[in-house]
Amino acid sequence: MKQNDLILQTVTKVAAFVILLFAVAIFLGGHYSPGGGFVGGLMTSAAIVLLLLAYDIKTVTKILPIDYKLMIGSGLFISSLTVAGGLVFGVPLMTHVYRYIDLPILGHISLHTAVLFDLGVYLVVVGVTMTIIQTIGESE
Amino acid sequence: MNNLTFMPVLWPLFTGIILIFFAKKIKLQRGISLFSSLIGIVISLYLVLSVNNQGILTLGVGSWDAPFGIVIVADMLSSLLVLTTNIIGSAILIYSFYSIGKERETHYYYPVFQFLLIGVNGAFLTGDLFNLFVFFEVMLMASYVLLVLGGTKIQLRESLKYIIVNVLSSAFFVIMVAYLYSVLGTLNMAHLSQRISEVNQPGIISVIAIGFLIVFGLKGAIFPLFQWLPGSYYAPPIPVMALFGALLTKVGIYAIFRTYTLMFYHDQNFTHTFLAVLGILTIIIGVIGAIAYWDVKKIIIYNIIIAVGVIIFGISLMNEQALSGSILYIIHDMLIKAALFLLVGIMIKISGSDNLRNMGGLIKQYPALAWTFFIAAISLAGIPPFSGFAGKLLILQGAAEKEAYFGMAAVLISSLMVLYSVMKIFINGFWGTPKADYTLAKNTVNKMLVPAVLLVVLSVLFGVGTESIYPFISQAVDTLMNPDIYIDAVLKE
Numbered sequence: 156m157k158q159n160d161l162i163l164q165t166v167t168k169v170a171a172f173v174i175l176l177f178a179v180a181i182f183l184g185g186h187y188s189p190g191g192g193f194v195g196g197l198m199t200s201a202a203i204v205l206l207l208l209a210y211d212i213k214t215v216t217k218i219l220p221i222d223y224k225l226m227i228g229s230g231l232f233i234s235s236l237t238v239a240g241g242l243v244f245g246v247p248l249m250t251h252v253y254r255y256i257d258l259p260i261l262g263h264i265s266l267h268t269a270v271l272f273d274l275g276v277y278l279v280v281v282g283v284t285m286t287i288i289q290t291i292g293e294s295e
Numbered sequence: 296m297n298n299l300t301f302m303p304v305l306w307p308l309f310t311g312i313i314l315i316f317f318a319k320k321i322k323l324q325r326g327i328s329l330f331s332s333l334i335g336i337v338i339s340l341y342l343v344l345s346v347n348n349q350g351i352l353t354l355g356v357g358s359w360d361a362p363f364g365i366v367i368v369a370d371m372l373s374s375l376l377v378l379t380t381n382i383i384g385s386a387i388l389i390y391s392f393y394s395i396g397k398e399r400e401t402h403y404y405y406p407v408f409q410f411l412l413i414g415v416n417g418a419f420l421t422g423d424l425f426n427l428f429v430f431f432e433v434m435l436m437a438s439y440v441l442l443v444l445g446g447t448k449i450q451l452r453e454s455l456k457y458i459i460v461n462v463l464s465s466a467f468f469v470i471m472v473a474y475l476y477s478v479l480g481t482l483n484m485a486h487l488s489q490r491i492s493e494v495n496q497p498g499i500i501s502v503i504a505i506g507f508l509i510v511f512g513l514k515g516a517i518f519p520l521f522q523w524l525p526g527s528y529y530a531p532p533i534p535v536m537a538l539f540g541a542l543l544t545k546v547g548i549y550a551i552f553r554t555y556t557l558m559f560y561h562d563q564n565f566t567h568t569f570l571a572v573l574g575i576l577t578i579i580i581g582v583i584g585a586i587a588y589w590d591v592k593k594i595i596i597y598n599i600i601i602a603v604g605v606i607i608f609g610i611s612l613m614n615e616q617a618l619s620g621s622i623l624y625i626i627h628d629m630l631i632k633a634a635l636f637l638l639v640g641i642m643i644k645i646s647g648s649d650n651l652r653n654m655g656g657l658i659k660q661y662p663a664l665a666w667t668f669f670i671a672a673i674s675l676a677g678i679p680p681f682s683g684f685a686g687k688l689l690i691l692q693g694a695a696e697k698e699a700y701f702g703m704a705a706v707l708i709s710s711l712m713v714l715y716s717v718m719k720i721f722i723n724g725f726w727g728t729p730k731a732d733y734t735l736a737k738n739t740v741n742k743m744l745v746p747a748v749l750l751v752v753l754s755v756l757f758g759v760g761t762e763s764i765y766p767f768i769s770q771a772v773d774t775l776m777n778p779d780i781y782i783d784a785v786l787k788e
Contacts, residue, residue, distance in 0.1 A: 224315065224318070225315070225316060227315065228312055228315035228316050231308075231312045231315070232312045232313075235305070235308055235309060235312060238305065239305060239309075241298060242298055246296075246358060247296050247298065247354055247355055247356060247357060247358050248298055248301050248305070248354070248356055248357070249356050249357040250357050250358040251357060251358075
């Protein structure tokens with residue numbers, strides 16, 4: 156039986172982008188307000204899962220031709236590099252550094268090495284979630 | 296501050312991550328893994344020598360000072376165990392090349408192998424109780440994957456048991472950590488030790504100590520919490536079994552070592568007597584299992600339990616001889632158990648069966664295998680001058696000093712029974728007439744024999760040269776006997 160999911164598909168086209176943008180906002184806001192790499196990653200995966208529900212695995216892999224296992228690897232690698240940064244600068248591992256800088260449009264903002272670590276977390280979370288969902292989905 | 300302290304964790308982490316990217320390229324994976332584990336040995340050797348020169352090394356991770364942040368502490372006991380872990384890891388890795396099979400190799404066997412090493416090294420090095428839990432979890436996650444990888448029926452069945460047991464014990468671990476925190480307000484081990492001596496270990500702390508004993512006893516397989524071990528360790532392929540048998544239970548024992556010498560040592564009449572009784576019962580149960588079975592894997596697995604009992608009994612005595620005996624014995628046991636598992640693995644591969652009744656006469660075709668096994672067997676039983684002897688002798692001396700004659704008898708009789716159980720393998724497996732045509736090429740056997748021979752040689756050297764490494768052991772015991780050394784190193788930097 157062919158399902159008619161026109162409404163779902165149409166809404167998804169807009170909603171997926173909104174969710175993705177919100178995920179980025181939450182990810183960046185993580186240092187001073189609730190959020191961060193983990194939640195941001197989960198939300199991003201939620202957007203991709205919504206796409207999976209509305210369309211199917213083939214379409215989604217066409218839109219996002221990503222090997223999620225390599226994404227886990229890259230995430231881990233980025234996070235571990237931030238950890239190992241301490242070796243280069245001769246401070247204890249995982250030491251956190253931040254600076255305030257002024258940028259033309261964004262204004263007075265702070266840059267943290269923790270964000271780099273969080274970026275790794277973000278990639279790992281998206282990678283792990285999507286690998287699990289794809290593995291379950293494929294076996295059907 | 297010394298970043299070297301954390302390198303035994305960071306190095307396999309990077310190796311594991313890099314291996315993820317080359318999951319399908321087996322040759323490259325093997326190369327990277329081997330290279331990395333050799334470097335790992337060098338790093339941990341350097342760590343041992345640094346600790347020997349400079350005393351206990353600490354690292355306040357993220358520039359947070361103890362007791363507020365997490366500290367990584369490398370004292371002599373930890374660094375010796377880390378070194379042993381890395382050596383065993385490399386040997387088992389080489390063995391895996393010839394026996395683990397292509398299917399597993401392309402399905403992330405090597406990365407997970409590295410992740411297991413992260414967990415084990417981290418558990419040895421951490422100076423924070425909650426962080427210990429985290430590294431236990433890292434180690435367990437990796438072990439779940441290694442146990443289930445391959446997906447045979449027996450593996451799936453045993454993985455389920457293993458996961459249930461470990462999830463329960465992890466939950467219990469967190470509960471105990473929470474209790475300890477609510478009583479003492481800290482989780483840094485040195486700080487805990489300090490505060491426990493300030494209040495002189497009231498009843499509630501002793502209860503928590505026993506709670507921790509349940510947690511660590513489950514991982515370390517002491518009586519009566521060992522039932523999961525013979526089944527679960529039986530299921531995976533030989534390299535994984537060797538890895539589990541040599542390393543995982545020892546992490547549990549190390550945790551008992553740490554907590555019962557550093558923190559819960561004020562009410563020894565209660566806690567350490569309890570420990571001694573459990574140790575002796577563990578020995579007895581292990582001996583019964585080791586004698587009863589005709590399955591070679593089962594015999595060696597029950598020998599793990601005996602060794603756990605002996606070490607636990609040594610810890611419970613809490614005097615200098617017994618503790619140095621326990622440290623010698625734990626290192627000896629890690630080396631020799633890994634070697635024995637690998638050797639038994641070769642025997643099973645040759646004869647196609649793990650039942651002794653279907654083996655026999657292997658010595659004619661494979662003399663090198665037979666004699667390596669013989670040396671490993673008598674080392675395990677503790678015949679001088681091999682490696683098991685010094686450790687057991689010191690434990691017995693310690694027991695004599697404490698007048699724990701029943702325990703002494705148990706340890707002595709268990710040695711005899713251990714000798715019987717491994718000689719049973721030797722006599723039935725290697726002597727007599729061959730039960731089948733053994734067709735496995737000598738060349739293959741010799742290749743697989745290399746890592747086992749390396750481990751046996753190392754353990755023989757360890758036995759013969761006990762005198763020359765004794766300074767290291769006594770430095771480790773100093774820290775265990777005088778918790779102030781540990782506390783000063785962590786809190787007063």
